[in-house]
Amino acid sequence: MYGIFSYDIASPRVGLKHGSRILDLEVVGLLGYFNDLTIDPAVFAQPALNEFIALGKPRHRLIRQRLNELLSDENAAFKDVYEQVFIDESRAKMHLPVRIGDYTDFYAGIHHAENVGRMFRPNAEPLLPNYRHLPVAYHGRASSIVVSGTSIQRPNGQYLGPDNQPVFGPSKALDFELELGLIIGKNNALGNSIAVDDAEDYIFGLTLFNDWSARDIQRWEYQPLGPFLGKNFASSLSAWVVPLDDLESFRVTGIQQEPIPLPYLRCAKASHFDLELEVILRTAAGDAVVISRTNARNLYWSFAQMIAHHTVGGCNLNIGDVLATGTISGSTPGSYGSLLELSWNGTRPLHLSAQTTRTFLEDGDSLILQGWGFAEGIRVDLGEVSGTISQKQQ
Amino acid sequence: MYGIFSYDIASPRVGLKHGSRILDLEVVGLLGYFNDLTIDPAVFAQPALNEFIALGKPRHRLIRQRLNELLSDENAAFKDVYEQVFIDESRAKMHLPVRIGDYTDFYAGIHHAENVGRMFRPNAEPLLPNYRHLPVAYHGRASSIVVSGTSIQRPNGQYLGPDNQPVFGPSKALDFELELGLIIGKNNALGNSIAVDDAEDYIFGLTLFNDWSARDIQRWEYQPLGPFLGKNFASSLSAWVVPLDDLESFRVTGIQQEPIPLPYLRCAKASHFDLELEVILRTAAGDAVVISRTNARNLYWSFAQMIAHHTVGGCNLNIGDVLATGTISGSTPGSYGSLLELSWNGTRPLHLSAQTTRTFLEDGDSLILQGWGFAEGIRVDLGEVSGTISQKQQ
CATH class of the missing domain: 3.90.850.10 (Fumarylacetoacetase-like, C-terminal domain)
Incomplete structure (x- = not known):
């Protein structure tokens, strides 16, 4: 599940819920995990999912596949950055996930x-x-x-x-x-x-x-x-x-x-x-x-x-x-x-x-x-x- | 009446309808006519009136009073810039005036x-x-x-x-x-x-x-x-x-x-x-x-x-x-x-x-x-x- 969260001084951004933790997709992107997929991390540094949604289903599927790979062995994948990419849900403030037109x-x-x-x-x-x-x-x-x-x-x-x-x-x-x-x-x-x-x-x-x-x-x-x-x-x-x-x-x-x-x-x-x-x-x-x-x-x-x-x-x-x-x-x-x-x-x-x-x-x-x-x-x-x-x- | 218009290569901006002409408020602002009112001309360089509207009625009234003064003797007021500030309506493309939420x-x-x-x-x-x-x-x-x-x-x-x-x-x-x-x-x-x-x-x-x-x-x-x-x-x-x-x-x-x-x-x-x-x-x-x-x-x-x-x-x-x-x-x-x-x-x-x-x-x-x-x-x-x-x- 995707949502918009903020914490401490971090402004609202896109997260993936993973159990009781949230994977910070902006940080994952900035760390280069999406580089070969040519996904601009800026799409995750948004107060609503709209820009992420606009990438379209083919790219959502690429992102999701990459996230599944990373999460299947998260300790190895995020070895030195674990504290940066995962936020405990209890620390997060959740926001309306989308900018709603109608x-x-x-x-x-x-x-x-x-x-x-x-x-x-x-x-x-x-x-x-x-x-x-x-x-x-x-x-x-x-x-x-x-x-x-x-x-x-x-x-x-x-x-x-x-x-x-x-x-x-x-x-x-x-x-x-x-x-x-x-x-x-x-x-x-x-x-x-x-x-x-x-x-x-x-x-x-x-x-x-x-x-x-x-x-x-x-x-x-x-x-x-x-x-x-x-x-x-x-x-x-x-x-x-x-x-x-x-x-x-x-x-x-x-x-x-x-x-x-x-x-x-x-x-x-x-x-x-x-x-x-x-x-x-x-x-x-x-x-x-x-x-x-x-x-x-x-x-x-x-x-x-x-x-x-x-x-x-x-x-x-x-x-x-x-x-x-x-x-x-x-x-x-x-x-x-x-x-x-x-x-x-x-x-x-x-x-x-x-x-x-x-x-x-x-x-x-x-x-x-x-x-x-x-x-x-x-x-x-x-x-x-x-x-x-x-x-x-x- | 206020509206949003564009023409030639000019992007959508706020205009005041004046007979069959449109007064280009971005240009009027850039030329300094609102300087003493501390109105940022950027508020007129927008594809919708929302930012202008957000100025509020007291400032709308100041702007309107200034425009009335200028238009009461427009040839004098806009002597050297007449062609820059007025666009004939026939040259303008009109846009939806506001970004509508609901x-x-x-x-x-x-x-x-x-x-x-x-x-x-x-x-x-x-x-x-x-x-x-x-x-x-x-x-x-x-x-x-x-x-x-x-x-x-x-x-x-x-x-x-x-x-x-x-x-x-x-x-x-x-x-x-x-x-x-x-x-x-x-x-x-x-x-x-x-x-x-x-x-x-x-x-x-x-x-x-x-x-x-x-x-x-x-x-x-x-x-x-x-x-x-x-x-x-x-x-x-x-x-x-x-x-x-x-x-x-x-x-x-x-x-x-x-x-x-x-x-x-x-x-x-x-x-x-x-x-x-x-x-x-x-x-x-x-x-x-x-x-x-x-x-x-x-x-x-x-x-x-x-x-x-x-x-x-x-x-x-x-x-x-x-x-x-x-x-x-x-x-x-x-x-x-x-x-x-x-x-x-x-x-x-x-x-x-x-x-x-x-x-x-x-x-x-x-x-x-x-x-x-x-x-x-x-x-x-x-x-x-x-x-x-x-x-x-x-």
Whole structure:
């Protein structure tokens, strides 16, 4: 996994996470380990991964191969420079991994969409008519995406009070959403669409993503143009990005798509990924409970389909853009990716311990999303994204 | 009006529009005309206005006062350097005026919202219950905002065919939306809201804005999360930004707000602007017809209210962000700000000449938005934003 870190007086730079240590790629480059690959170490001396990402996949693969060689016998490879190239993670401050141009949030978790439908349109089909025909999505706010670990201030906003009149105050229904975020790795020009079978070339890698949501604000504001203040107070991105290349062992066929989508959304190869996901809620009092376990296989639409759809009208994507999947819920209660679903809109409190229940998030609660792939004896960590709720400043 | 222009071998730089000429502010600065104001000319040698905007309003006012003095007797002031400081507009290539971080589109034109309600929910109240309580808005796509004059490719997309099944093809309902765009002039930190009475300090200036819309694509995709591909293929921004300071003479009280909004949306002073707006449709065959005349007074929510609402939950705005107003329609057919309304969803073709009608835009059509203020003998031009529809490349 790649990320941006700083420590002591060292300015932000690109690192490779290696266990509990970070390999400082600027230093590795300055020491000449990439010289024969003609990789300028300056690409690692940046406050965001964008310049590194812009090198492109062929060069990423060369770098990765070199790093694997060096790390396979790290004591020998870095004999006299070990202290220079490795930083203990505990000494590092992590930064937002990419400079984000635009952020898009999909709605590709079909069980989540069904649950929302069942809750809010109880007498209708859970899925709206377009759901199985196109990957529904909306544009989100890029400026308020923060790196994992940043505390999240409970937003003020307008919502309906008990007498159905709008009132103003701190949200009383603060929620998380368990999502994956794609980091775009290549630009397409405005007007040029990306074919579904080429789409993965445009993904640099994957992150964990928490699309914090204020359900009371969202419910009152969202008609007819979608979510706005219910979402834009903050979203959290993990500090580490896993290159898509690293996830090849977990590639699987997705949920059967019925009806078969229009040709521009038909993928020749399996384009879903078998990735385990977990949500931990830790209260200020110290209770820490896994409140959900699910899998990225619950996404109806694949990453490739999201990109093909996003660009089919000519919209341009840029390196560093974030495309989030939407909430990933499984089909059973213990696998839901939001408190909205886990507490069924507040009607079924979640028991964290004998004394502690939750419907939505309380001040002081920490929410941690984790993920990994495991197949054929190989485990690949997706890292984690965490955030603690702080009280709204008065 | 300020904008970014280049010419011959001169790289993009900041210019002031002065009639049909552009005053090259980098050159003016290099010649020493701002020396006593301690304005570094480098701020004008930029491909976007962001660095100039970041100087802040007090310094903008000093610069503006100096420019007014110089221009009041330009032949004397620029006696030996006239050819260096003035560029004829016809020689200039205009660029997008700002580096846009995020783009938000409001829905503040009340007659537009009512018309859409009447069309698509004929048996219900035209306005949804939240409309008069908060400025409804959604996040748009920043990457596909282009400068006035850029040709607009008709987007492909998915929409419902005659048998109500989704089909794929070029949009058959391509439309414009007459809007104003605010250019944000000052950052607020994430978590800090902006009080409504301070909000205008955060506006650098105004532009004309055309939020091109593919109605067929939008209609099929937008439930439940709002517009996506129906909008993100392109939006057009005028090349020139009018500082808010220049519009002081046109300040007026807006439409009476009933019910009185919540305190965070109550503005102490008049915060609407009396600005005339006009839409011209020019066909490839040469017909050019004013198809709409309206006024910014038709906005229910003021610019200050939009900013107060946008940030009330803590969302951070950045210099260069665009906040568009939403379609500005008047209350009568000749004053509607979209073809959706002018042709009443395609049911009442617009007669451009004896032979030519339009429901939506055809390939080769050009759409031009213009605007100006006129009060107490003072006219302030808002410039124009134009675009010509080109066929989708196969």
